[in-house]
Amino acid sequence: MTEHKSFGYGLYWKIWGILLVMTLGMIFFDQAPVPRAALIVFLIVAMLVKATLVAGYFMHLRYESLALSLTVVVGMLITGAILFVLIAPDGMRILELSGR
Amino acid sequence: MAGTTEGVALEGSMAPLHTSWRKLMMWVFIVVDGLMFAGFLASYGFHRLANANWPAQDEIFSLSFIAVMTFVLISSSATMASAVLAARNGSPVVTRFIWLTALGGILFLSMQVVEWSHLIHEGVRLYANPWGDALFGAYFFLITGFHGSHVLSGVILLIIVAVRSMKGRATPEGVELVGLYWHFVDLVWIFIFTFFYLI
16 A cells, blocks of 8 residues: 555645636636637646546545556546547548538 | 565465555446546537537526536535545544535535526427537436436445444545545546536
8 A cells, every 4th residue: 555645634625726716717718708729728728637636636546556547547548549539530520521 | 485476476466556456446447437428528529510500508508507516516525535534544524524525415416406407497308409409408418417327326325434434334445435436526527517518
């Protein structure tokens, strides 16, 4: 078992505050007159940062053994990439056909 | 020499990822279940691209209401993390934190009932809606319903663990496992919130 010495109640509530501010930021930018492409990039980056904070700190993945962290993260990335490869060609074709 | 080798092999075979089999199985479940949600969201994105008359979310959803739902779920994740730490430290506040988390889950579900009732009243069905492509309703009820069923399962698990904790029968690992599940429910919501309500 890995020792968990570097986290405490204070850290959890700090992460909670960051997640809350990021969520409010996402809603603010969603309503603001920002170009659509820039908005989508911002929202996806913010979403990934929030997901990393939850997995890393709340789910303690940051403190688990490297082997477990890699099994979870690389496993998700590889299967996610397979999903993307299977769907993306048709998605791109639809975008081309619709002229968007 | 042979004894040492056996010892190492035995240790390795029992905990190859330096974690208990229970926690490892919970992670396996989380990855598999997460991919199911990824499949739903990918399918949703594909159909949304394919249909030019997809309804505009800002005309349908109350974003401030969804923001409060998100706030409730994030807060319940923080109380759950605190419960896990309290359980590990042997602190008696663990039960209080678990009950608070369950309360957050119940509040989230109640808000989801309000949202669903409102949309059903507006005419959203699995096969139709007043604003645009018919698949919108199917995806909305499938994705938020599937997530909601996870929240409901989580609340039931939390209540069981809270009762066990009150009786002094909950183990720190048991609390950690239900915590992992609860954070996963929060994690999935982060993706649903972004892809379904914002983008």
